[in-house]
Amino acid sequence: MSEAVTALRGANFDGAVTVSDAGLRGMITLRGDLGDEKLAAVVKAAVRLGMPKPRGVKEGAKGAVAWMSPDELLLMVDYDKADAVVSGIDKALKGDHFLAVNVSDARVVLRLEGQGVREVIAKGAPADLSPEGLPIGEIRRTRLGQVAVAFWLSDAEILHLICFRSVGAHVFNWLSNAAQAGSLPGFLRPD
Amino acid sequence: MLILTCPYCGINADETDLHGDGEAHIPRQGAGAAEDDFEAYLFHKKNPRGVHFERWRHVFGCGKWFHAARDTMTLEVFGTYKAQTFEPPKALINKIKKKRLDWEGYMK
Numbered sequence: 255m256s257e258a259v260t261a262l263r264g265a266n267f268d269g270a271v272t273v274s275d276a277g278l279r280g281m282i283t284l285r286g287d288l289g290d291e292k293l294a295a296v297v298k299a300a301v302r303l304g305m306p307k308p309r310g311v312k313e314g315a316k317g318a319v320a321w322m323s324p325d326e327l328l329l330m331v332d333y334d335k336a337d338a339v340v341s342g343i344d345k346a347l348k349g350d351h352f353l354a355v356n357v358s359d360a361r362v363v364l365r366l367e368g369q370g371v372r373e374v375i376a377k378g379a380p381a382d383l384s385p386e387g388l389p390i391g392e393i394r395r396t397r398l399g400q401v402a403v404a405f406w407l408s409d410a411e412i413l414h415l416i417c418f419r420s421v422g423a424h425v426f427n428w429l430s431n432a433a434q435a436g437s438l439p440g441f442l443r444p445d
Numbered sequence: 446m447l448i449l450t451c452p453y454c455g456i457n458a459d460e461t462d463l464h465g466d467g468e469a470h471i472p473r474q475g476a477g478a479a480e481d482d483f484e485a486y487l488f489h490k491k492n493p494r495g496v497h498f499e500r501w502r503h504v505f506g507c508g509k510w511f512h513a514a515r516d517t518m519t520l521e522v523f524g525t526y527k528a529q530t531f532e533p534p535k536a537l538i539n540k541i542k543k544k545r546l547d548w549e550g551y552m553k
């Protein structure tokens with residue numbers, strides 16, 4: 255089998271905040287009835303976490319689960335476990351109306367770290383990046399410049415961002431440019 | 446700038462996060478339709494100056510289609526509601542009537 259690599263090959267930028275390739279991540283799109291107990295059970299089996307609230311992200315030792323829409327979740331697991339998790343879901347939900355797809359290689363995950371992470375994103379996304387508008391543990395799907403992204407904060411100074419692989423290099427360059435040292439207004443800082 | 450609240454994910458979405466798709470609640474005319482009906486379906490839009498009911502999609506967000514009622518002249522947004530309906534909710538119509546006393550009401 256070929257060796258899996260991320261689109262960013264471990265890229266890193268140190269500026270007003272750090273922008274880095276978060277590495278390979280197993281990502282599974284799971285669509286179905288989020289109110290269904292069987293679906294909740296497969297989520298629990300995959301990441302040992304309960305169903306997230308609308309727009310919520312739950313993170314644990316085994317992985318993470320993000321609410322993407324009223325009928326869609328994103329499961330995040332170890333990269334090399336993704337296919338096994340998908341087969342497990344396919345087996346458990348056989349006959350039901352659902353969809354589980356390994357999208358790991360279709361995406362790029364970036365990690366931004368520093369006091370100004372909200373301000374870097376606010377330069378290009380039409381989203382409320384204040385702590386009230388985007389509390390820690392809440393995912394926001396929107397655009398950054400012209401491309402679709404999703405991001406959430408797991409901590410006041412750590413932001414995770416997912417975009418399509420095809421625009422990964424562009425998003426990395428965009429973020430690096432937006433994170434030039436001395437370029438942040440210092441308005442949306444954590445307390 | 447137009448901001449609409451997506452009734453599916455609750456986000457106050459900026460217009461640039463959305464895709465507008467024109468008039469809402471248009472009954473579909475299929476292959477067996479009369480020519481006049483099909484022409485009207487494709488081309489005859491209300492296009493009012495004032496209260497209008499529209500389809501929008503939260504395209505950069507949760508991806509869902511929804512409906513919005515707004516004033517095309519002032520850009521005032523009266524409300525948004527889910528797509529699983531053939532006409533605007535009664536409560537929203539009443540709300541608009543109170544704000545626009547000269548409005549003729551929702552017409553199919």
Ligand SMILES: [Zn+2]
Pocket residue numbers: 451452453454455456503506507508509
């Ligand atoms: Zn939405």
